[in-house]
Amino acid sequence: MFLAMLLLLLPFVLQPLPCSFSEAAASSFSKEIATDREALLEFKASLSQQSAALVSWNTTSDFCQWPGVTCSLRHKGRVSALNLSSAGLVGTISPSIGNLTFLKYLNLSYNVLHGEIPSTIGNLWRLQYLNFRANSLHGGILDGLRNCPGLIYIMLDQNYLTGGIPSWLGGYPNRVALLLSKNNLTGTIPPSLENLSSLKALYVNTNQLEVIAFGVDQNDLHGTLPPNWGNNQPNLVFVYLGVNHFTGTVPASLANATMIHTLDLGDNNFTGRMPPAIGTLCPGILTFDANKIEASGTGGWEFIMPLMNCSRLRVLSFRFNMLAGALPGSVANLSTHLQVFYTGFNQINGMIPPGIGNLVGLKKLQLSHNHLIGVLPSTIGLLKNLQALWVDGNQLSGIIPPATGNLTQLQLLTFDSNNFEGPLPGTIRNLQQLSSANLSNNAFTGPFPKEFFNLSSLSYILDLSDNNFNGPLPPEVASLTKLAYLNISRNNLSGSLPDTLSNFQSLLELHLDGNSFSGSLPTSISEMRGLVVLNLTKNLLSGTIPQEFGRMKGLQELYLAHNNLSGQIPGTFQNMDALYQLDISFNHLSGQVPVHGVFANSTRFVFVGNDGLCGGTTELHLPACPVQSGKHSNMKIQLQVLLTMF
Numbered sequence: 001m002f003l004a005m006l007l008l009l010l011p012f013v014l015q016p017l018p019c020s021f022s023e024a025a026a027s028s029f030s031k032e033i034a035t036d037r038e039a040l041l042e043f044k045a046s047l048s049q050q051s052a053a054l055v056s057w058n059t060t061s062d063f064c065q066w067p068g069v070t071c072s073l074r075h076k077g078r079v080s081a082l083n084l085s086s087a088g089l090v091g092t093i094s095p096s097i098g099n100l101t102f103l104k105y106l107n108l109s110y111n112v113l114h115g116e117i118p119s120t121i122g123n124l125w126r127l128q129y130l131n132f133r134a135n136s137l138h139g140g141i142l143d144g145l146r147n148c149p150g151l152i153y154i155m156l157d158q159n160y161l162t163g164g165i166p167s168w169l170g171g172y173p174n175r176v177a178l179l180l181s182k183n184n185l186t187g188t189i190p191p192s193l194e195n196l197s198s199l200k201a202l203y204v205n206t207n208q209l210e211v212i213a214f215g216v217d218q219n220d221l222h223g224t225l226p227p228n229w230g231n232n233q234p235n236l237v238f239v240y241l242g243v244n245h246f247t248g249t250v251p252a253s254l255a256n257a258t259m260i261h262t263l264d265l266g267d268n269n270f271t272g273r274m275p276p277a278i279g280t281l282c283p284g285i286l287t288f289d290a291n292k293i294e295a296s297g298t299g300g301w302e303f304i305m306p307l308m309n310c311s312r313l314r315v316l317s318f319r320f321n322m323l324a325g326a327l328p329g330s331v332a333n334l335s336t337h338l339q340v341f342y343t344g345f346n347q348i349n350g351m352i353p354p355g356i357g358n359l360v361g362l363k364k365l366q367l368s369h370n371h372l373i374g375v376l377p378s379t380i381g382l383l384k385n386l387q388a389l390w391v392d393g394n395q396l397s398g399i400i401p402p403a404t405g406n407l408t409q410l411q412l413l414t415f416d417s418n419n420f421e422g423p424l425p426g427t428i429r430n431l432q433q434l435s436s437a438n439l440s441n442n443a444f445t446g447p448f449p450k451e452f453f454n455l456s457s458l459s460y461i462l463d464l465s466d467n468n469f470n471g472p473l474p475p476e477v478a479s480l481t482k483l484a485y486l487n488i489s490r491n492n493l494s495g496s497l498p499d500t501l502s503n504f505q506s507l508l509e510l511h512l513d514g515n516s517f518s519g520s521l522p523t524s525i526s527e528m529r530g531l532v533v534l535n536l537t538k539n540l541l542s543g544t545i546p547q548e549f550g551r552m553k554g555l556q557e558l559y560l561a562h563n564n565l566s567g568q569i570p571g572t573f574q575n576m577d578a579l580y581q582l583d584i585s586f587n588h589l590s591g592q593v594p595v596h597g598v599f600a601n602s603t604r605f606v607f608v609g610n611d612g613l614c615g616g617t618t619e620l621h622l623p624a625c626p627v628q629s630g631k632h633s634n635m636k637i638q639l640q641v642l643l644t645m646f
């Protein structure tokens with residue numbers, strides 16, 4: 001007990017040993033002090049929860065055999081590697097770790113370690129690899145690391161570290177891979193980091209670690225990047241600067257860090273044009289989404305040019321910028337290995353270059369929310385590997401080319417908010433992987449596209465709203481039994497609602513409003529037990545509201561307004577516990593508005609425009625119902641229903 005307390009107090013009593021301590025001195029000194037075994041047991045003791053991984057860490061077994069512990073071959077009984085990644089460790093890191101002075105390799109990543117990094121880490125002068133990724137560590141970047149000459153890999157990302165990036169990192173005696181992403185760091189990137197050059201490859205257990213990275217993404221860093229930052233960094237491979245508040249232009253000097261494979265500049269406030277030379281890096285991944293990078297008809301797109309013939313390019317993404325002008329036709333010469341191409345949410349105008357069909361490696365293509373005009377080129381059908389296609393929010397027109405049906409890997413198709421017209425091509429039925437299709441807000445015509453009934457893969461969204469589809473809703477629509485969301489609002493569909501709607505056992509939302517559906521409400525609707533939202537507003541539906549609707553216990557929103565419905569509000573509605581929005585306005589409903597159950601608070605219920613309704617809670621200000629008449633009129637209506645049924 002006393003020893004434990006003394007150990008806890010140690011960091012306050014003793015100054016950490018300087019890293020420059022000589023090997024001989026350190027080794028003789030460490031023999032005098034407690035052994036590595038005790039340091040490890042102390043490390044274990046500071047964990048607040050006994051982790052299963054450390055159960056066999058006990059006094060009777062050889063600690064060199066303990067899980068996660070590797071001892072030095074040359075220096076018997078000294079720990080050279082401690083790898084307790086993902087070991088379920090909860091608690092603080094004991095300062096005793098600083099006694100493992102032969103440690104070269106320390107991996108405590110993916111645990112729940114909290115508190116500050118003990119300053120005694122500065123004693124580990126042999127350390128080459130330090131990985132505390134994905135814990136809950138607080139405090140600043142440890143000053144004690146400052147003079148540890150062997151360290152070439154510092155991975156502190158995904159913690160809660162605060163404070164700035166110390167400029168001494170730039171003057172580091174060795175070259176270091178630095179990952180500080182996803183912390184709470186603030187301040188700027190110190191200019192000295194332009195000298196944090198040639199991050200070295202690291203060999204651990206003969207496996208070369210390829211991650212040679214500079215990562216500071218998702219912090220609160222601001223300011224401009226040092227203009228010369230990219231010079232003198234010949235070995236830099238991964239650069240993560242995303243989700244900070246960097247401003248100014250992207251330094252052209254980055255193009256001199258020729259080993260860069262990944263350049264992530266997303267979610268900052270970089271301005272100006274993308275330096276054309278960046279394309280010469282031939283990166284595997286280039287993203288600068290959500291910045292203020294500009295281009296126009298007269299310039300700014302030059303960075304694309306050198307990316308041609310870059311066969312290693314896999315991801316090119318520049319959504320949410322200020323890129324205007326036409327997409328250069330040269331995109332057709334981008335690598336056929338390109339898998340992800342995102343251009344959305346810019347001001348790109350002109351037509352989709354037909355040459356885009358050359359990019360046969362594409363899996364995801366996003367052209368959304370630009371000012372694109374013209375047709376969807378039929379060469380799109382050449383993109384046989386495409387899994388997701390977004391062209392929504394443009395001014396594209398003409399028909400959907402039949403070749404679209406050749407995209408047999410397509411899972412997501414988003415064509416909404418354009419001026420597409422005509423019937424859909426029959427080849428749509430070949431999209432056997434399609435799980436979600438949004439075609440809303442166009443000028444499509446023709447009967448309800450039966451091609452979709454063939455696509456049992458449709459499990460998420462089918463949205464055909466705001467088009468000009470006409471004719472009946474075929475009963476086969478309910479063959480889409482996996483569908484979660486069906487919206488065919490605001491078309492010219494007519495006829496009665498098919499009884500088969502009951503087959504929609506996965507449906508959460510059904511939007512049929514703004515059509516000309518007539519006839520009565522099928523009782524079978526109530527068999528869609530998962531339904532949460534039902535909108536039948538603005539149709540020509542007549543008859544009564546079936547009592548059975550009250551069985552839809554999960555229904556939260558029911559809109560029946562602007563129809564010709566008559567009769568009473570079913571008493572069963574009082575038990576629809578989830579119902580919080582009910583709009584039955586502008587029908588011919590009559591009789592007593594219920595007062596119990598969900599009707600006790602009718603603030604979000606709308607009843608206006610039904611001359612015959614009475615009663616309800618006082619807030620509704622409806623006329624009182626005539627005494628005794630409720631039962632009578634109820635019977636009268638039921639009689640009418642019976643009469644109309646037979």
Ligand SMILES: *[C@@H]1O[C@H](CO)[C@@H](O)[C@H](O)[C@H]1NC(C)=O
Nearest residue numbers: 033034035038039042096099
């Ligand atoms: C760690 O080393 C210090 C001396 O620096 C010594 O006092 C302490 O007992 C050691 N702790 C353990 C747990 O080995």
Ligand SMILES: *[C@@H]1O[C@H](CO)[C@@H](O)[C@H](O)[C@H]1NC(C)=O
Nearest residue numbers: 055056057058059060061062
């Ligand atoms: C210590 O761990 C070893 C290996 O897991 C086990 O065989 C032994 O029973 C343990 N001893 C004690 C005292 O828990």
Ligand SMILES: *[C@@H]1O[C@H](CO)[C@@H](O)[C@H](O)[C@H]1NC(C)=O
Nearest residue numbers: 081083084085086107204205
């Ligand atoms: C460290 O442990 C992790 C997780 O168990 C494992 O993936 C990794 O290969 C280990 N590293 C070494 C050098 O043993």
Ligand SMILES: *[C@@H]1O[C@H](CO)[C@@H](O)[C@H](O)[C@H]1NC(C)=O
Nearest residue numbers: 085086107109110131204209
């Ligand atoms: C450290 O642990 C992580 C996560 O388990 C693992 O991916 C990594 O390879 C380990 N480091 C080394 C050098 O083995």
Ligand SMILES: *[C@@H]1O[C@H](CO)[C@@H](O)[C@H](O)[C@H]1NC(C)=O
Nearest residue numbers: 138139159160161162183184
């Ligand atoms: C770190 O930032 C996150 C998100 O911005 C915030 O929720 C958290 O409170 C911050 N933590 C510290 C220790 O500053």
Ligand SMILES: *[C@@H]1O[C@H](CO)[C@@H](O)[C@H](O)[C@H]1NC(C)=O
Nearest residue numbers: 170171190191192193194195
């Ligand atoms: C980078 O290193 C050079 C040469 O050692 C030195 O002259 C220069 O001042 C350093 N730059 C910064 C910003 O520290």
Ligand SMILES: *[C@@H]1O[C@H](CO)[C@@H](O)[C@H](O)[C@H]1NC(C)=O
Nearest residue numbers: 243244245246267268269290
């Ligand atoms: C970019 O600047 C705008 C206004 O100048 C600011 O509202 C926004 O938060 C900034 N974004 C980032 C990621 O810093």
Ligand SMILES: *[C@@H]1O[C@H](CO)[C@@H](O)[C@H](O)[C@H]1NC(C)=O
Nearest residue numbers: 227228231251252253254256
């Ligand atoms: C790239 O490096 C060369 C050679 O050191 C230098 O002349 C050039 O100015 C650098 N480019 C930029 C944009 O800094």
Ligand SMILES: *[C@@H]1O[C@H](CO)[C@@H](O)[C@H](O)[C@H]1NC(C)=O
Nearest residue numbers: 304305306307308309310333
């Ligand atoms: C791409 O390669 C082709 C054929 O090898 C060549 O003609 C063209 O000039 C190259 N383009 C660029 C931008 O390097």
Ligand SMILES: *[C@@H]1O[C@H](CO)[C@@H](O)[C@H](O)[C@H]1NC(C)=O
Nearest residue numbers: 378379380381382403405406
């Ligand atoms: C689509 O596939 C058919 C049959 O495989 C083929 O004849 C047609 O040329 C293809 N169209 C496109 C644009 O790929």
Ligand SMILES: *[C@@H]1O[C@H](CO)[C@@H](O)[C@H](O)[C@H]1NC(C)=O
Nearest residue numbers: 489511513514535537538559
């Ligand atoms: C229901 O349909 C009406 C008429 O089309 C529409 O105005 C309203 O926004 C829809 N409500 C919901 C929640 O979908």
Ligand SMILES: *[C@@H]1O[C@H](CO)[C@@H](O)[C@H](O)[C@H]1NC(C)=O
Nearest residue numbers: 580581600601602603604605
């Ligand atoms: C009625 O419901 C509304 C909105 O759902 C809520 O704001 C209000 O507090 C509720 N009134 C009573 C008396 O429960």
